[in-house]
Amino acid sequence: MNAMGQRSRDGTPALQIEDLRKSFGKAEIIRGVNLSIGAGERHAVIGPNGAGKSTLFNLITGRFPPTSGKVRLHGADLAGLAPFQINRMGLSRSFQITNIFPNMTVFENVRCSLLWATGYRYSFWNMVNRSRALTEGAEAILEQINLTSRRNLPAGVLSYAEQRALEIGITIAGGANVIMLDEPTAGMSHSETDYIMDLIRKVTENKTLVMVEHDMGVVFGLADKISVLVYGEIIATGSPEAVRANPKVQEAYLGAVLEAEH
């Protein structure tokens, strides 16, 4: 992971997307996206429902193959790579619908997400219980996401907000330096949203963050750059102030959203 961090210092963007396209049947969902996300940036992708934000995430992380175009992680082409290979290169993601291991304990959830990065791979000659590095690593993550008291409960019985926090923990545990979060605060109350926002800020320090989010409070509170995706195209990218002031964005999306929020 350290090697990855050094590579991004020479100015290569952490994530670079070149003319990315994706069609499902005749419908073109992503219509030529170009995007460059620098190392250490906190980048939010916003846009109306159905704009293709989650699809864009799925294309970047290898869940779906793109129809055409390129995705580069620290300069390396991700074409044809499976999710697990992309993850090993230092990119980790969460999902819009909570995606954890419901029958395993909270501790085991986190420990499993540490295994590959700790170098255990497919080994069948090590006992996971014996490794202090794993146990301490998992406990440190639990401490960070405030779930230490839930350590031995099956993850499936946690409250919704706790499960979302756990998923963020799983996502960051492997030490990836590009973190992608898909609507981390969806369906949460105000206080829960504030809690998750603090959590994200804390755990993604010195990392590249890409997130899809609908809550403008979270977007403007966290992001230092925003891209607006409308009908599969990025209509604007820039600092929060610039995007807020952009007339095209006002017209297509933000005007309505900000009005509704006031």
Next chain:
Amino acid sequence: MTSQTQNLSRSRGRAPLVTLSGALPWLICTLFLLLMPLIFTSNSALTIMNQMAITIVFALAYNMLLGQGGMLSFGHAVYMGMGGFMCVHLMNYVEDMSLPIPLPVLPIFGGLFGMGVALIVGSFSTRKAGTVFAMISLGVGELIAACSVIVVAFFGGEEGVSGDRTYGLPVFGIEFLHQIEVYYLTAFWLVLSALLMFLFSRTPIGRMANAVRDNPERAEFLGYSARWVRFYSFVASGFFAGIAGGLFAVNYEILTEENLNLATSGSILLVTFLGGVGFFFGPIIGAILFTLLQTVLSLQTEIWQLYLGVLFVATVMFFPGGLAGVIMMHALPMRLGKAGLLIKPYFKTLVPAVISMAGVAAVLEILYHIRHAALGENEMTLFWVSFDSHSPLPLILAVVAMVAGFWLARRGAPEMAEAWHKANTPDGGAV
């Protein structure tokens, strides 16, 4: 908290491999295995215990797929059977060429051969879990079972292949002529394989097998290929199934098509599910119960398979966690020190329920006897009582026991449910 953390990080490295609480169940089980032949000394008891031990190894191997890896296989008999066939052939080779392979190490070759077959089949069958995996396992199982009459050189056609386990030189003066010697050999391999399988479930790959079972997609986004995780579990499972096959070969000295076919694959699924797939020891209970039913009950009644079928359906419907699940359900009341609350309601509900079930069994047995016994053979024995199956009184008694038992059990059920709820609630509200 901080001082604790510092303490931990100072004593870097690893936790001890063996702890007393971890080793204790294994020591007790080993002692139990050593003492069993002293309690049950008859030859038939030894035969049953050998069969049990072999089924336990096979069921534990099967549960590496079903319980731990979430792969439903309909063809796992193949790996046990192939390991067994290999061992019988090896017995014969060793005899013909006087190779220096002593009998006690033979099962490892069964394991390696089972693993080899699993390597080949697993390379394509573990790409997907779920229905695809189940269908491929079924197809491969049937394919290899069909081969047994085609590739006669290896499978010996319809009569199978037989060998002689007393082939080699005696090992420490033991010739393996007697059942008791085979018993201790089997017991040794049982403990060794069970321990290795248990440890496997504690390795990174064993933990990831659970993760892939729960959520293959999430596992992929953690750097693990779900397919490779399944593949490694599958190969390990094939290895231990092969060891079970080797033990079978040593014990019975013959393997036939029956060791490969769908019926054997199906019954191991049944055994494992009955015992409970959610816990490591589940298949052990299942294998013990199944072997007892198969050997002891089948001597008592001709319709034992009906009871087995009902038991299986009832388990699937009401106790999907199997017997191990039922046992572990009581862990919380035990921990809360409230298990005592359950004894009286259990007694009041379960005793009538057992009486009711005995009534049902009696009705079935009497009817079966009336239909199937030879003409004029009216005398039958049931529950240690002999009576005329054609007279109405026994049937009436059985029906009364059935109905009355059911009624009493029904009446006691709410009380049991309440006691159950109470026993599972800690004092002073929820946790």
